Amino acid sequence: MYNYGQLLAYKEIVQKVSDIVGEEVTKSAQQYLDQINEKVDQLDLYIRGIRDQMEELVYIKNNFNYPIELFFDDFNFNFSEIKSSPHKSLDLFNEKMKKVLGSEWGK
Numbered sequence: 001m002y003n004y005g006q007l008l009a010y011k012e013i014v015q016k017v018s019d020i021v022g023e024e025v026t027k028s029a030q031q032y033l034d035q036i037n038e039k040v041d042q043l044d045l046y047i048r049g050i051r052d053q054m055e056e057l058v059y060i061k062n063n064f065n066y067p068i069e070l071f072f073d074d075f076n077f078n079f080s081e082i083k084s085s086p087h088k089s090l091d092l093f094n095e096k097m098k099k100v101l102g103s104e105w106g107k
Contacts, residue, residue, distance in 0.1 A: 006084075009084035009090050010029050010087075013094065014028070
């Protein structure tokens with residue numbers, strides 16, 4: 001999740017650049033974020049399938065009904081709570097842009 005946070009930080013920086021130059025340059029960051037979200041959605045689907053199969057096996061092989069949560073907690077990836085994460089190269093870029101653009105970069 002840390003790398004996802006770094007992508008969010010990168011997206012914030014390129015959004016500033018887009019605003020300053022008046023040209024959309026955030027496409028590359030959004031492309032990677034979209035790919036990650038797609039893969040995570042696919043992983044969630046696989047995990048649900050595994051959970052369903054485990055649940056079937058537990059119920060079929062036993063005369064007892066166990067809540068599946070005893071064996072397999074609910075796995076879901078939630079990106080809504082992830083915040084942008086600092087990275088040395090992004091911090092360095094930010095500092096250089098503040099020196100070059102001054103208050104315009106701080107908007």
